Structure formats: structure tokens, C-alpha cells
Amino acid sequence: MEEPGFSASTSSGRFGPDELLNCYATGVFPMGEARDDPRVFLVEPDQRGVIPLDGFHIPTRLRKTVRGEPFEVRVSTAFDAVLDACATSMPGREDTWINAPIRSLYLELQARGHAHSIECWREERLVGGLYGVTLGGAFFGESMFTRERDASKVALVHLVARLKRGGWRLLDAQFLTEHLSQFGAVETPQPAYLRRLAAALPVRPNARSLFEPMTGTEAVYYALQPTTQAS
Numbered sequence: 001m002e003e004p005g006f007s008a009s010t011s012s013g014r015f016g017p018d019e020l021l022n023c024y025a026t027g028v029f030p031m032g033e034a035r036d037d038p039r040v041f042l043v044e045p046d047q048r049g050v051i052p053l054d055g056f057h058i059p060t061r062l063r064k065t066v067r068g069e070p071f072e073v074r075v076s077t078a079f080d081a082v083l084d085a086c087a088t089s090m091p092g093r094e095d096t097w098i099n100a101p102i103r104s105l106y107l108e109l110q111a112r113g114h115a116h117s118i119e120c121w122r123e124e125r126l127v128g129g130l131y132g133v134t135l136g137g138a139f140f141g142e143s144m145f146t147r148e149r150d151a152s153k154v155a156l157v158h159l160v161a162r163l164k165r166g167g168w169r170l171l172d173a174q175f176l177t178e179h180l181s182q183f184g185a186v187e188t189p190q191p192a193y194l195r196r197l198a199a200a201l202p203v204r205p206n207a208r209s210l211f212e213p214m215t216g217t218e219a220v221y222y223a224l225q226p227t228t229q230a231s
Contacts, residue, residue: 015040017108024135025201027194029174030102040101048193049173049185051141053227056160057184058220065150066157069216071120071127073158076211079110082117082129086143098143106142109133116210118159120151128152130159134210137169137203156183158214161222166209169227170200 023029028044058066083106087098109115117131128151130144139159146152160183163171173180176187188196214222 017105017112017114020105020109021114021133021135024133024138024140025197027190027197029140030105040099043174044190045175046190047176047187048190049176049180050188050193050196051160051171051173051180051183051185053160053164053168053171055184055186056164056223057182058157058223059182062150062153062157063220066154066220067216071122071148071151071154073154073214073219074119074121075162076110076116076119078119078126079115079117079131080107081126082119082131082145083107085126085129085145085147086131088145106131106133113207118155118162120148120155122148129155132159134168134205134207136201137167137205138172138197138200139163139168139170140172141174157223158219161214161219162210162212163205164225164227165212165214165222166207167203167205167227168200169203169205170196172197 020030023042027048028042030040031043083098083103087103106115110117114135115131115133117129119129120127127148128144128146130141130152132139132141134140141159144152144155160171172193173185176185
């Protein structure tokens with residue numbers, strides 16, 4: 001869910017949201033080389049970053065922060081703004097893989113109900129968040145950003161809590177990073193990941209769970225609970 005360094009070996013032509021969803025269903029995902037490069041590459045890493053929903057960890061200080069509700073958490077009220085914020089240059093990430101074709105594809109997925117953003121607001125200012133794609137019982141985290149301390153972390157806790165409350169089974173983070181490791185993220189060989197993905201795709205979670213109100217205390221509670229079985 002953070003921009004990684006990678007070497008993409010497979011290049012695609014132009015394709016639409018249906019093809020994009022099929023990519024996720026088969027274990028690959030798109031990236032761009034740079035903001036101004038119109039090409040879209042399909043990436044299938046040998047090792048996949050996964051945040052185990054049953055093994056999610058919240059550092060002690062962050063638990064207090066989430067419970068204290070420093071931000072108003074909203075879901076998919078400003079998806080395009082989150083997308084653009086994730087594509088904005090910042091120290092350590094001068095360029096972005098979110099180019100114009102990718103931006104358009106994710107906006108189409110959001111319009112179809114297959115992409116969502118978790119947003120942290122303070123005084124009507126968007127200060128952090130993340131976005132990703134949902135398909136069956138799998139959620140594919142794409143990118144996150146923060147403009148205030150802990151904002152993206154609070155968004156991640158809320159995402160996990162809502163996924164677990166709704167019955168999702170898999171949270172894909174694409175690549176393992178030091179940032180995600182503190183939450184229990186692990187590397188999984190691609191064949192093992194594909195087995196987990198195949199088991200998650202037929203699951204039908206409660207999509208309303210993403211949008212239903214949740215306090216900070218509830219977010220910590222659900223994020224640390226065992227996953228619930230969905231049909």
C-alpha cells in the first residue's frame with residue numbers, strides 16, 4: 001500500500017474496468033512507471049505483501065490515538081481527492097505510479113462500487129487516508145497518504161475494523177514495507193497468496209459495513225477481534 005520499488009515485466013495496452021477487475025482476480029495488479037508515462041504495467045511479484053486480518057497489530061500509542069478520535073473518519077466521500085493526494089509528490093516519493101489511465105480506471109471502479117477510500121478529516125480538511133479495491137471477500141490496498149501525524153494509520157485501523165466487521169477474508173498490501181510491518185504485515189509467496197485469494201473471492205461480505213458509523217473505540221475493538229465468517 002506504499003509506493004514500492006519494482007521491476008515490471010509485463011506491459012498491457014489500454015484496458016477497462018472489467019479487465020482491471022480480472023487482473024485482481026488472477027493475482028496481478030497495474031502500475032504506471034511515472035505520472036507522465038501513459039503506459040500501464042501488470043505486476044505479479046514473487047512475494048506478496050499481506051496484512052493478516054487475524055494477525056493485525058496496533059501499536060499501543062496508536063490505540064490511544066484511534067480511541068481519542070482526533071479525526072472524523074469518512075468513507076468514499078472524496079475518493080478522487082484521496083486518489084490525487086496519493087499521487088502527490090512528497091519527500092521520499094518524488095514521482096508517482098498513478099498516471100492518467102490508472103486514475104481513470106480507479107474512478108470507474110469507484111463508480112461501480114468496487115473501489116473505496118477511507119478518509120481522515122479535521123475541520124473539513126482532508127488530512128490523510130487510503131484507497132483500494134474490493135472484490136468478493138478480498139480488499140486490495142493500493143496507496144495511502146498523510147498530511148498530519150497518524151492520519152493514514154488511523155485510516156488503516158478503521159479499514160481493518162470495517163473489513164473484519166463485514167466479513168472480508170483477505171487484505172492485500174501488494175508489497176511488504178517497514179511501515180506496514182508494524183501492523184503485522186508479512187510476505188507471502190505468490191502461489192500461497194493465489195490460494196488465499198481463490199478462497200476469498202467467493203465470499204460475499206456485508207458491503208454496508210464499510211459505511212456504517214464506527215467510533216474510535218469500536219475501531220480498535222473490531223480490528224483486534226478474530227475475523228467473522230461470511231457466506
